Amino acid sequence: MSGQTLVCLQDPQNVSESALFLTPPVYFIVSLLDGQHSLLDIQTAYMRRFGEILYSEKIQEVIEQLDENLFLEGERFQEALTRAEELFRAAPVREAGFAGKSYENDPERLRVQIEGYFVGPDGPGPLEEKKGDGLKGAIAPHIDFQRGGACYAFAHREIWERNSSDCFVIFGTAHSSTEKPFCLTRKEFRTPLGSLAVDQELVDAIQSRYPDDLFKDEAVHRREHSVEFQCIFLRYLYPIPTPLKIFPILCGSFHEFIEKGISPLEVKPIRQFTEVLKESVSALGRRVFYLASADLAHLGLQFGDPEGIREYDLRILAEEDQAMLGYVERLDREGFFSTISKERDRRRICGLPAIYTLLSTMEAKEGRLLRYGQAFTPDTQSVVTFASLAFS
Secondary structure (H helix, E strand, O other): OOOOEEEOOOOOOOOOOOOOOHHHHHHHHHHHHOOOOOOHHHHHHHHHHOOOOOOHHHHHHHHHHHHHHOOOOHHHHHHHHHHHHHHHHOEEEEOOEEEOOOOOOOOOHHHHHHHHHHHHHOHHHHHOOOOOOOEEEEOOOOOOOOHHHHHHHHHHHHHHHOOHHHHHHHEEEOOOOOOEEEOOOOOOEEHHHHHHHOOOHHHHHHHEEEEEEEOHHHHHHHOOOOHHHHHHHHHHHHOOOOOOEEEEEEEEOOOHHHHHHOOOHHHHHHHHHHHHHHHHHHHHHHOOOEEEOOEEEEHHHHOOOOOOHHHHHHHHHHHHHHHHHHHHHOHHHHHHHHHHHHHHOOOOOOHHHHHHHHHHOOEEEEEEOOOOOOOOEHHOOOOEEEEEEEEO
């Protein structure tokens, strides 16, 4: 309804394909359905907030609506999740899950969309002739294209001009919880611009050397956008029939190591994986390009902060982010991690695992910050920050 404030509820795992639009009072009720509040707790909190009596029948009505639309943890949701994961595991390809939603589904329109990020007013300019092959790796955002497309273009223009590898190791950020720190998939990634095959030999070489099952969390790849978004740009740079292979890795949370105050490489599974990856690349004689798909800070009301972000806060945040990225430019992985750990990840740097793993495996001498960006949402006084970097 015109002029009415509503909260849109969507499922990032896409178990539910519905979108629920909630009024602020209903959203308040939903926010308390966390397993920690009884019906009486919710009624009391509602009275304090809105000064009105909330009948238990209304709460039950909200619960039933959530359950019917698969937004409530329980038997119905778990059955749907299991069914979706089983279908994914049986499928030969990983479909383009965000085509037609986050980017154009039509190939021609998608090419025009991506080209616009290069040649638009905020972009790095059109692709030029190759300038060499000295680039070893890059960091690009995984924010939606509408807000960060030009920043992606800065990293991928460098890839086009200064890389000669046709195998890309992509460190994606797992936004869903994982049981293990890393997870792989053998499925080719389908995009509107053509599919990207996974380097099966590299997969076999790594899994044979690594003592744990790297496919334990494979179903997380089903709805994770961080690898998919890089594949869109790579297929734009290297159109069919250009040979191109990827090695997609999703990196799980490093929050446990922040809580314990230890370096991730002190943890055996992390250390073993980085060693095995380097050994396998070397043993196969691969020339690979390392690409981390990583955003930076997530702050404001949208992310659970009690206060929103102001213009002054954005300037301070930019200074903090770029000081942190200074460690990344110097390839100082421990300095990078320590900066985040000391502040208890106050800025919620979601790209921490992907960037740290990149710095632990890539053999480069220096890095350069190409572009830094902030996507500020006034309505929620929230911001996501991101950057593109190149490594030689």
